[in-house]
Amino acid sequence: MSAIIIVLIVLAVIALFLVLSGLFTVEQQTRAVVERFGRFLRVAHPGLNLKIPIVDRVAGRITHRVREIEVTVESKTRDDVFVDLLIAVQFFVRETDEAVKAAQYRLTDPERQLSSYVFDTVRALVPEMPVDSVFSEKEKIAHAVKERLSDTMEQFGYTILQTLVNDIQPAPKVKEAMNEVNASARLKEAAKNEAEAKKIHVIAEAEAEARAKELQGVGISRQRLAIAKGLKESVEACSQAGISPEEATKMVLLTQHYDTVTAVGAHCRASVIMLPYTPDGMIQVSDQILQALMVKDEMDKGAAQGQA
Numbered sequence: 001m002s003a004i005i006i007v008l009i010v011l012a013v014i015a016l017f018l019v020l021s022g023l024f025t026v027e028q029q030t031r032a033v034v035e036r037f038g039r040f041l042r043v044a045h046p047g048l049n050l051k052i053p054i055v056d057r058v059a060g061r062i063t064h065r066v067r068e069i070e071v072t073v074e075s076k077t078r079d080d081v082f083v084d085l086l087i088a089v090q091f092f093v094r095e096t097d098e099a100v101k102a103a104q105y106r107l108t109d110p111e112r113q114l115s116s117y118v119f120d121t122v123r124a125l126v127p128e129m130p131v132d133s134v135f136s137e138k139e140k141i142a143h144a145v146k147e148r149l150s151d152t153m154e155q156f157g158y159t160i161l162q163t164l165v166n167d168i169q170p171a172p173k174v175k176e177a178m179n180e181v182n183a184s185a186r187l188k189e190a191a192k193n194e195a196e197a198k199k200i201h202v203i204a205e206a207e208a209e210a211r212a213k214e215l216q217g218v219g220i221s222r223q224r225l226a227i228a229k230g231l232k233e234s235v236e237a238c239s240q241a242g243i244s245p246e247e248a249t250k251m252v253l254l255t256q257h258y259d260t261v262t263a264v265g266a267h268c269r270a271s272v273i274m275l276p277y278t279p280d281g282m283i284q285v286s287d288q289i290l291q292a293l294m295v296k297d298e299m300d301k302g303a304a305q306g307q308a
Contacts, residue, residue, distance in 0.1 A: 018053040018054075019053075021053045022050055022051050022052060022053045022056075023048065023049070023050055024044070024048075024049055024050075024051065025047065025049070026044050026045060026046045026047060026049060026061070027046060027061075028046045029046070029063060029065050030046060030061055030062065030063050030064065031043050031044065031045065031046075031061070031062045031064070031095075031097075031100045032044040032049070032058050032060070032061050032062075033058070033059045033060045033061070033062065033100065033101070033104045034049075034051055034056055034057070034058060034059065035056065035057055035058075035059040036052075036055055036056050037055065040059075040101060040105070041056060042097075043097040043100050043101065044058070059104065060104050062093050062100045062103050062104060063093070064092055064093050064094075064095050065092060066090055066091070066092045066161055067090070067091060067092065068088055068089065068090045068091075069089050069091075069111050069114060069115065070086060070087070070088050070089075070166070071086075071087045071088075071089065071114075071115045071118045072084055072085070072086050072087075073085045073087060073118065073119055073122040073123065075122055075123050075126040075127065076126070076127055077126060077127065077129055077130055077131045077134055078127060078128060078129055078130050079130045079131055081131040081170055081171070082170070082171055083126070083131065083134055083168055083169065083170045083171075084167075084168070084169045084170075085126070085134075085141070085165060085167070085168055086165070086166045086167035086168075086169075087118050087122065087142075087145060087163060087164070087165060087166070088163070088164045088166050089114055089118060089145070089149065089160065089162075089163050090160070090161040090162045090163070090164075091114065091149075091159065091160050091161060092159055092161060093157050093158055093159075094157055094158075094159055096157075098157070099157030099158075100157065101157070102155065102156050102157035103156060103157040103158065106155075106157075107156050110153075110156070110158065114149065114153070117145075117148055117149050117152055117153075118145055118149070120148075121144055121145045121148045121149075122141065122145065125140075125141055125144050126141065131170060134168060135168055138165040138168060139165075141165055142163045142164055143163075145163045146160050146162065146163040149163065
């Protein structure tokens with residue numbers, strides 16, 4: 001009797017073990033591939049699932065989460081410069097039974113095969129570009145890689161979410177040369193701007209100096225006319241007092257002469273003043289003043305005629 005009980009207990013344990021071994025769980029965003037005697041049977045979805053013990057087995061689990069691989073590709077540009085491109089590929093398996101089955105059975109190493117397609121696409125495109133275009137058209141490279149991978153990996157159940165060119169590194173010597181070219185261009189532009197600023201400054205100073213000299217000449221001209229007008233009025237006043245014009249002119253000139261000498265002596269730092277006190281020198285001074293008076297008369301007559 002005890003032997004029968006032991007056998008029943010053993011059978012119960014075996015049955016419980018078989019039942020428990022037939023139960024399995026599938027995580028969220030994951031699918032399980034179930035095989036029966038090595039042949040594909042079905043795709044198990046997330047949650048608690050049942051399989052026949054010994055007969056069925058879970059052959060693999062496929063995740064639908066987005067994964068990323070980074071591939072470093074060395075390629076030569078059209079101008080014979082070697083560059084290293086870091087390509088990042090984001091991909092996932094579509095959430096359909098057909099896609100899960102294709103991903104399980106048609107690809108043995110999807111990441112390695114993705115890398116091979118990336119190498120092939122980049123090395124077919126970059127050699128047609130100069131090194132400067134590789135930097136400026138990295139979006140074009142990323143789009144070409146994505147398009148190639150999407151067309152190829154679609155049949156294996158994979159969807160390419162995005163491809164990115166994260167880094168482009170030329171050889172160190174090429175990088176230094178490119179930096180020197182850029183620095184030279186910037187220095188050239190800075191020198192050009194500095195020269196243009198100096199040119200504007202010089203032109204402004206020249207215009208200001210020319211304007212100042214013009215105004216100075218106008219001031220001197222007006223000053224001389226005013227002096228001549230004052231002398232004329234003084235001569236006319238002396239004439240009205242009964243003094244002849246010649247005597248009045250000499251007296252006024254002598255007065256102006258002494259006033260000028262006094263002003264120069266008071267405001268000038270010179271200790272010696274050279275003056276034409278010879279008869280010829282004084283005659284020249286008198287003639288110049290008389291000529292100024294005559295010019296003033298002609299200008300006054302011209303102005304009067306113009307107003308008339």
